[in-house]
Amino acid sequence: MMSWMHKKATNNNWATEEINFDHGNRKKTKVKLIFVATLLSSFLFIINAKAQRIKATAKLDSTNILIGDQVKFFLEIDHPKNVDIQFPLVPDTILSKIEVLERTPADSSETDNDNVLKQIQAYTITCFDSGSYRIPPFWFKINLNGQIDSIPSNGVTLNVYSMAIDTTRGPTDIKMPYDAPLTLKEVTPYILGVMLLGAIIFLLLYSIKRKKANKPLFTIPKKPKEPAHVVALRELDRIKNEKLWQKDKVKTYYSDVTDTLRRYIEERFNIPAMEQTSDETLESFKNSNNLLNEKLLGSISRLLKLADLVKFAKYNPLPDDHSLSLTDAYLFVNETKPAEVIKPEETTIKTIEKNDGEVSDKESKDA
Template sequence: MRRTTVKLIILCVLLGYVLCPFRLLAQSPFEVKARTDTDRIRIGEQLKLELTADLDLNSMPGASLKVVFPNLPDSFAHWEVVDRTGLDTLGQTNGEKHFKQTLTLTSFDSGHWEIPPLKFEVYSTRTDGSYDSMFTQPIGIDVGTVTVDTTKAFKPIKSVRTVDWAWLDYWPYMAAGAGLVIVLFALWWFLLRKRKKKEPAPEPVSLEPVYDRTIRLLKELDTEKVWQQGNVKEYYSRLTDILRTYFEEQFGIAALEQTTAELLQNIKPVTILNQQRDKLRSLLSLADLAKFAKLQPSPEEHVDSMHKAMEIVEWTKPAARPAEGQGLPAPANGSGNHTKQ
């Protein structure tokens, strides 16, 4: 009988050793606590629930542990969680590691309610994956109602009160509205200025008569000695442009957009201009060769082209037609002896 009892004791010890899932923590103290700052509140009041966990690392050197605090839902057993802090590690003193979390609770049901036991878990981060769990003690809290003196009569319900209007209560909206108006006005002003800048400025209206301006431009071209400086193409381009502009403004012919053949065809209805047709054809043909065929006319041809241009303008002058060969301004660099066309 005695031998059987010894065997039974040894068997229980071996089974306890083998079946323990977390032998490491069985050798190391693990303490958890839950406490509140009061045991009595009124409906809607709040209390603080403090959860702590202490680990004694002296009894488990080299151990790597992870503590998991209770995960309370927002509403449980007549209680509401108003706020919760994060898990704080309070540091390590004398080989002990401390953890803490604070929750703010309230209740809207009167009576005596308990905060149930809360489960803590400790995991070993080693490869064995063992864990252990511990529970806190339940905490009883009395939730009372507001004391009502039933000996006194009920007071009547007060009517709705009208609150005086105060502009200070609405100044943020006023400021936002004023800011929006300023922004819209600034945007409109910016777009208006930008549009005005894009609009092309109207060309200045020249008060100088067409004939006087044409003669002045021809004399300026002759005085600049363009062809004498080797710029033959520029000389004939400017010369023909001056004549074509004169035809457009004086006779309404789209001379700047027309070829030489088209221009000679369109001057036929203008009798006074058609009378200078041969001179104009000779001048425009020589200018086309100089501009597009790189022809190099002689100096006499340059001077003669200017003389023909002035003759055409003088002949078609809005005033009385001058006599043939009379009253023509001579080119500044022209020779007095050249043949009339």
């Protein structure tokens, strides 16, 4: 009986061992299948990434710097336009020695291949400990046709050197800082300030001086005064065009003519004709030698006396007297106006034009 029970127990142990062995084999097979699938997936992804030309690169603009110098660190990736890229998150401190001072947003640019896009992100880094530092690769996350994976950049080495110290010279005095030369940008505010202060002082003194002289601070330049004969001839033209004697305004007509002549006489000869009677004005001309010849004196005398008869004696002159009076007024102004001064240049030009005209006429005759 005991022998039979021993055999049964032995058989049960063998069965349990076989069951445990089969279960272990199945578990190992499952792990192997998962591992193979993962390798196959990664292998296919790598092949697909290479076919899509995805390349990540890390580089420095200088691999050798002095302590405290700054250097640019670039992360670049070339990828097809239909692939989404996520740049790695670079910490503020790399390898606990290298400090990231500044980072710029990723910049995109076209490549020779129209389907490939280049993206670059720049970092300004520095280091205050000498030594050689191997910056590790950074991993870019990529989305390739819905499949998420990562691709690494290469690693780069940064060599940081300290300043060489000459120990043979011994202690030396501390040198004072050099004064930087002044630039125009620095002195411009002072120059403008001095100019503004000077302008304020000048304006203050000028205003005090003008105030003491009872003059306004600013005056508008007066328009140059027109010559007396120009004004007189313009007024006579106006009177001629109005023809007041044809509108039964004979008195007004003669008043306008004589007033024009009297203002002209005041400006031209400094005779107060507007305040004098006709006889007093004529007497002033007679007492001044060589101002008027007999002809002009006779014409102005005839005009003034006729105008007095019309204005004060209600005399009605003949129609021809109206035209004759206006003619006498024009003659008096034109004969007594100042002679025009011809500049030497104008005289030379006129002489040359005259000579050229004579030469042309002579050539025409010879032809």
